[in-house]
Amino acid sequence: MEPAAGITERLLERLSRARRLVVLTGSGVSHESGVPTFRGRDGLWKKYRAEELATRQAFEFDPELVWRWYDYRRQLIAEAAPNPAHEAIARLESHREHFDLVTQNVDGLHSRAGSRSPIELHGNIWRARCTREGLTKELKENPLRDIPPRCHKCGALLRPDVVWFGEPLPPSAYERADTAARTCDAMLVVGTSAMVRPAASLPLIAKHNGAYVVEINVSLTPISVLIDASLVGRAGEILPELVDRLLDREGGRKPLIPGSSEKTESPSR
Numbered sequence: 209m210e211p212a213a214g215i216t217e218r219l220l221e222r223l224s225r226a227r228r229l230v231v232l233t234g235s236g237v238s239h240e241s242g243v244p245t246f247r248g249r250d251g252l253w254k255k256y257r258a259e260e261l262a263t264r265q266a267f268e269f270d271p272e273l274v275w276r277w278y279d280y281r282r283q284l285i286a287e288a289a290p291n292p293a294h295e296a297i298a299r300l301e302s303h304r305e306h307f308d309l310v311t312q313n314v315d316g317l318h319s320r321a322g323s324r325s326p327i328e329l330h331g332n333i334w335r336a337r338c339t340r341e342g343l344t345k346e347l348k349e350n351p352l353r354d355i356p357p358r359c360h361k362c363g364a365l366l367r368p369d370v371v372w373f374g375e376p377l378p379p380s381a382y383e384r385a386d387t388a389a390r391t392c393d394a395m396l397v398v399g400t401s402a403m404v405r406p407a408a409s410l411p412l413i414a415k416h417n418g419a420y421v422v423e424i425n426v427s428l429t430p431i432s433v434l435i436d437a438s439l440v441g442r443a444g445e446i447l448p449e450l451v452d453r454l455l456d457r458e459g460g461r462k463p464l465i466p467g468s469s470e471k472t473e474s475p476s477r
């Protein structure tokens with residue numbers, strides 16, 4: 209493993225050489241936007257653990273409580289803006305032909321920063337799903353008027369279109385992420401504790417298939433000893449520098465799609 213801190217020439221060289229690049233993000237990438245991670249302590253809701261609310265059992269027992277928690281989180285996210293880490297990832301993508309962004313986040317901040325089609329492994333908090341028919345729809349009303357919200361068509365309860373603890377990932381999203389991990393030449397793993405499976409396996413799948421794997425995190429994680437380098441620090445500070453130096457090294461390549469990393473509108477409040 210390379211020294212814990214420091215963007216070395218060797219690291220830049222390996223990332224530059226990578227034809228296929230994957231970035232995998234977790235909740236740490238949105239922390240500097242003011243969106244709390246699950247493992248941090250969080251104001252009003254601190255008496256609950258996320259694992260007690262983000263489950264099907266909790267929803268079946270008390271859908272109103274679970275939706276109130278989601279309504280609170282949706283308000284936090286609506287007030288948040290993409291930070292320099294989200295923006296650096298979008299900038300990197302705009303200079304690459306073969307690039308995949310895989311996120312465990314449900315906040316939609318990558319898209320707001322200009323990322324084109326993030327693979328959202330755990331769904332999106334701005335969508336809801338009918339518990340009877342399974343149909344999904346955008347639900348951007350914020351704050352929600354009726355809690356718990358119901359399906360306009362059939363009257364059944366809606367649930368957040370996110371993956372709860374104990375549920376499988378959407379198969380198509382996982383297949384795309386798994387293929388990206390198997391075929392990439394390098395992977396950046398940003399702000400994830402590497403504890404929530406199966407997403408946590410993706411860096412190891414990439415490593416096993418010969419990719420150069422680098423993590424960026426404020427602390428070391430269970431995968432630190434298994435990968436090539438750990439850059440310890442805030443994603444919002446390290447990623448912009450890393451991307452700048454990478455693009456400088458590559459001769460300041462022009463974006464493949466001009467303007468593709470520009471910010472888009474935030475969701476309606």
Ligand code: NAD
Binds near residue numbers: 315316401402403
């Ligand atoms: P986690 O809470 O387990 O871990 C977050 C990781 O981010 C930690 O390793 C922490 O050290 C690191 N971190 C915190 N601040 C950072 C920063 N500024 N820069 C770099 N790293 C930083 O989160 P997880 O691994 O993503 O897993 C929890 C699950 O909770 C996820 O699957 C996700 O679906 C869900 N979640 C999503 C959001 C969101 O959408 N923003 C927020 C909370 C939880």
